[in-house]
Amino acid sequence: MGEEVKLFAVWGSPFSRRVEMALKLKGVEYEYIEVDLQNKSDLLLKYNPVHKKIPVLVHNGKPIAESVVILEYIDETWKGFPLLPKDPYQRAMARFWAKFIEEKCMPALFKCAGTEDREKAVEEACELLKLLENELEDKKFFGGENIGFVDIVADFIGGYWLRDIQEIVGVKILTRENLPKLCEWSDEFVNHVVIKENLPPRDKLIAYFRTRFGPKP
Amino acid sequence: MSGETVKLLGHWASPFALRVIWALKLKEIEYEYVGEDLPNKSPLLLEYNPVHKKIPVLVHGGKPIAESLVILEYLDEAWKHNPILPDDPYERAQARFWARFVDEKCMPSIMSAFTKKGEEKEKAAKEARENFKILESGLGKKQFFGGESVGFVDIAAGWIGLWTRMVEEIADVNIIDTAMMPLLESWFQRVLQVPILKECLPPQDKVLERFKGFHKFLTGGSS
Numbered sequence: 001m002g003e004e005v006k007l008f009a010v011w012g013s014p015f016s017r018r019v020e021m022a023l024k025l026k027g028v029e030y031e032y033i034e035v036d037l038q039n040k041s042d043l044l045l046k047y048n049p050v051h052k053k054i055p056v057l058v059h060n061g062k063p064i065a066e067s068v069v070i071l072e073y074i075d076e077t078w079k080g081f082p083l084l085p086k087d088p089y090q091r092a093m094a095r096f097w098a099k100f101i102e103e104k105c106m107p108a109l110f111k112c113a114g115t116e117d118r119e120k121a122v123e124e125a126c127e128l129l130k131l132l133e134n135e136l137e138d139k140k141f142f143g144g145e146n147i148g149f150v151d152i153v154a155d156f157i158g159g160y161w162l163r164d165i166q167e168i169v170g171v172k173i174l175t176r177e178n179l180p181k182l183c184e185w186s187d188e189f190v191n192h193v194v195i196k197e198n199l200p201p202r203d204k205l206i207a208y209f210r211t212r213f214g215p216k217p
Numbered sequence: 218m219s220g221e222t223v224k225l226l227g228h229w230a231s232p233f234a235l236r237v238i239w240a241l242k243l244k245e246i247e248y249e250y251v252g253e254d255l256p257n258k259s260p261l262l263l264e265y266n267p268v269h270k271k272i273p274v275l276v277h278g279g280k281p282i283a284e285s286l287v288i289l290e291y292l293d294e295a296w297k298h299n300p301i302l303p304d305d306p307y308e309r310a311q312a313r314f315w316a317r318f319v320d321e322k323c324m325p326s327i328m329s330a331f332t333k334k335g336e337e338k339e340k341a342a343k344e345a346r347e348n349f350k351i352l353e354s355g356l357g358k359k360q361f362f363g364g365e366s367v368g369f370v371d372i373a374a375g376w377i378g379l380w381t382r383m384v385e386e387i388a389d390v391n392i393i394d395t396a397m398m399p400l401l402e403s404w405f406q407r408v409l410q411v412p413i414l415k416e417c418l419p420p421q422d423k424v425l426e427r428f429k430g431f432h433k434f435l436t437g438g439s440s
Contacts (some may be wrong), residue, residue: 076306088294095287
């Protein structure tokens with residue numbers, strides 16, 4: 001087809017992994033370009049002058065930044081394995097929950113890894129995840145029988161990131177006691193045939209988290 | 218689809234509700250407006266938006282949708298008349314990118330300039346100016362972000378020039394710098410000349426009074 005798809009990413013980033021998951025689920029071939037965040041290439045700065053961040057998808061020379069914007073672009077460009085549902089109301093619900101994860105859950109979870117007022121941060125994060133869990137109801141995935149938009153945006157929660165960070169930091173957020181359904185969902189997530197090949201190498205991730213969040217000597 | 222009722226829970230001074238009103242008017246969708254008396258949130262609002270408890274909320278055939286940009290996308294998908302987003306996926310991605318930039322970068326920096334004092338205020342204003350300069354790069358030489366006519370980003374951000382001028386007046390700060398952002402500044406004026414958008418604007422003197430009240434409250438009363 002002569003399509004050229006490039007992805008500027010970082011191996012451990014849940015944000016660029018979202019894009020990889022979407023591309024893999026749709027069977028789209030792409031060139032992966034690992035970015036050194038300490039030493040951003042001219043190419044990255046050219047393709048994302050506004051935020052200077054990853055992920056950036058470059059499709060036939062045209063760059064798109066912001067992972068959720070990229071996901072919608074991918075869904076509109078490659079029709080196989082739709083990420084968003086067909087029905088406009090269901091689509092609105094998916095976008096609403098994706099926003100909730102991005103704007104409320106993610107910042108709250110990052111706060112839990114910080115050192116300020118950790119107990120309060122954990123309480124808030126648990127409340128937010130409870131709301132997310134309620135949305136799951138009895139579905140296998142947020143997308144229903146199969147993975148969808150919201151599942152992918154929730155990769156930080158469903159994949160190993162949250163589980164490993166909370167253990168290293170020493171907090172209890174996503175536990176079977178607190179959030180049984182969400183835990184069950186995260187098991188399905190990491191065992192999904194495509195997702196499991198697309199999570200960062202766990203030992204490498206844990207080593208990175210220990211350095212970043214672990215107790216300082 | 219057109220048989221079902223559309224209700225909008227909003228607030229007269231909210232720019233987020235204004236986004237939805239603009240979209241409804243541009244797409245010629247009939248709706249019932251329900252003004253909330255914030256901060257006394259009605260049981261209806263709490264029922265329709267239990268997660269955030271905020272306006273705007275669009276209710277279509279009894280089903281609620283919250284978050285203004287999510288609502289805009291919904292309106293465009295449920296009513297095909299007068300599309301807000303372009304057809305081309307790349308252009309759509311650009312529109313979504315810039316609307317997010319307004320919400321995630323422009324708005325917080327303007328709010329910071331409004332609520333902070335002294336050096337922090339000046340720092341926030343500088344950031345707000347820089348964000349506007351960046352936003353201008355998304356506009357370029359076009360008449361509107363949507364091209365020849367208003368689109369998603371124009372609807373999402375068309376009110377921001379007016380609101381920022383109020384912030385500048387009340388907080389005694391400079392954010393809109395003509396020399397720095399000439400194209401954006403002329404867009405600020407042009408977009409509000411579009412009749413449908415202009416006629417929906419809330420009374421500016423009332424909005425200014427409300428902002429003054431907020432400013433006093435947020436900065437501890439000193440002017």
